[in-house]
Amino acid sequence: MELYELLEQVVRTFERLGIPYLVTGSVASMAYGEPRLTNDIDLVAGIRAEQVADLLIVFPAETFYLSEEAVRMAIEQQTQFNIIRPTSGLKVGVMVRKETPFDRSRFARARKLRPAESYQAAFASAEDVIIKKMEYYREGGSEKHLRDITGMLRISGAEIDDTYIAEWADRLGLRPIWDMIQQRLKDRP
Template identity: 75%
Template sequence: MELYELLEQVVGVFDRLAIPYFVTGSVASMSYGEPRLTNDIDLVAGVRLEHVAGLLAAFPPDAYYVSEDAIRDAIRHQTQFNVIHPQSGLKVDVMVRKDTPFDRSRFARARSLRPTDSYTAFFASPEDVIIKKMEYYREGGSDKHLRDITGMLKISGYEIDSVYISEWAERLGLQDIWTAIQQRLKQAP
């Protein structure tokens, strides 16, 4: 199984179960920027307790690893659980939607994209992907997030709302990172 095949299966399940979601992380940044290697898919989803049985049925244990306890715990604590396809080594990190102003904004701004010719899926806006990547950079310091952001701004910069990013960067305490990214772009050849 390939990454976008797994995404198609997961999106189909979430659509059938009427679970609101959007793709974020590196898969989303590649959609707006430059390709890179990844073996996981990040989704933010409005998973609730009434979805647990349907999720477990949709991902049978002979093909997937999904923990009922992990799903329930993620819902209770608004954290994440995984859908793992052991045969391919691919996984989906499902982050349970939080009731925060930023998550409400991200869901309102999600857009439908066509990752392959066979299906469409909801993706976080490029601005929201950039904001989350700045948060991840602040938390872990990994340059891959800065590379992803820079790639997105190089490829899709003309359609990215930098005012929106600046406003959220200020609200979330990310102004220094956003300023440094903009300076880095100005200095790039």
């Protein structure tokens, strides 16, 4: 199963079950920036405990790894669970939506994009993807996040709201990272 076919299955399932979601991470950064190799799909979802049984039916143990215990714990602790297709190694990381000002903002700013001709999906805005990638860079120091951000800014820069990013960078303590990214873009020919 290809990455975008799995994404379609998850999107259609979440929409049918009434689970608000956003595609984020590398799949979203590729939608706004440069392509790169990935076997992961990252989503943020407002999943509730009463929807877990339906998820387990749609992603059965014969085909997928999906731990009911992990899903319930992720909902309770507002963390993450995975849906894995063992035969392909594809993984969907589902981060449970938190009731924070940033999550409320990014859900309000969702964009409908068409990752394939057969469907549309709700994507986090380019700005919100950049903000989260700055947070991940701060947590782990991985250069891939900075490459994704600079690729997005090079490809979609004219449509990206720098003021929005700067405001959230200040609120979330990410200003030094945002300033460093801006400097890198200026230094590149």
